[in-house]
Amino acid sequence: MLFLETDWTIGMQLNEYLRTGKGDPQALLAATWGPLQTEEVLDALCWMRSYNIQNPGDTIRVFGEYLGAGHVQVSDEVANYVRINAPERLDEIETRYSFLRISGEIDKHFAWYSCQRNKQRFIDHARLAYQLIAKLPRNDGHELALQYARFILGFYEYEGFESLDLDHRMANNMIWWHENTGDKVVYWGGIAHTAKDSLLTTGRSAGSYLHEHFGSGYTSLGLTFHHGLGADYIPEPSAEFAEAFLGEVDLNAYLLNLNATQPDAVRACLNAPTKIRVIGPYYDLEKVRR
Structure with a gap:
């Protein structure tokens, strides 16, 4: 199971492509944030689709972990569970979600909701919908419907109150999927979020929560x-950055196991404080120079 730093509903569409071949992965990636809009990510998705065709009993799934505003597809999935398992409650769940349902473009809905002075009424509708699903018969698909309802509630809570910890939510999402499927999980994201030690100025990283939960079962790989x-x-890094030292190796790409046994001099070098470049979705060279 692969988690990408993108909206959950985009992740659902990417997963549909991996599962059935339906959809255009390049077009779907165009709706994600900049770092995912690369040939390498597209190649990885195409490889996973090919793998799934060849291994129908051991398929790879992909999910988005952001609580984005595009939850129309998610609310439809929740309503469909109610339609099948508790049709007498269908009007109630549709009424709740009709109040929350986005209209127009996702970004405009996000901006519109951010400007609402009374966000509590939206949160209340989402919470009542979640509580309704929680009390329904636990038939096949209930846990997934409940997680979808939790996702919608999480969006309105998080966007309504900036103090809530986004990385903690992302980690809990991955932990939930692991516990309910037993699948191994790969979290492909920015190293400031995946690192076991918090590198964020805003709080703990998702990786720190995952390491706390899984212990040695969580391994963090840094990409640079x-x-x-x-x-x-x-551009090429200046000498004080680790990338300058690592780039002296005459290889296009390589893996470096920092936990392997090394000579004392190498271990001392690796243990010494250093700087790395943590580059987000945008890189302003002029700002770096200033």
């Missing part, structure tokens, strides 16, 4: 590079 062309051109 020397220079190259992405959405912006990233």
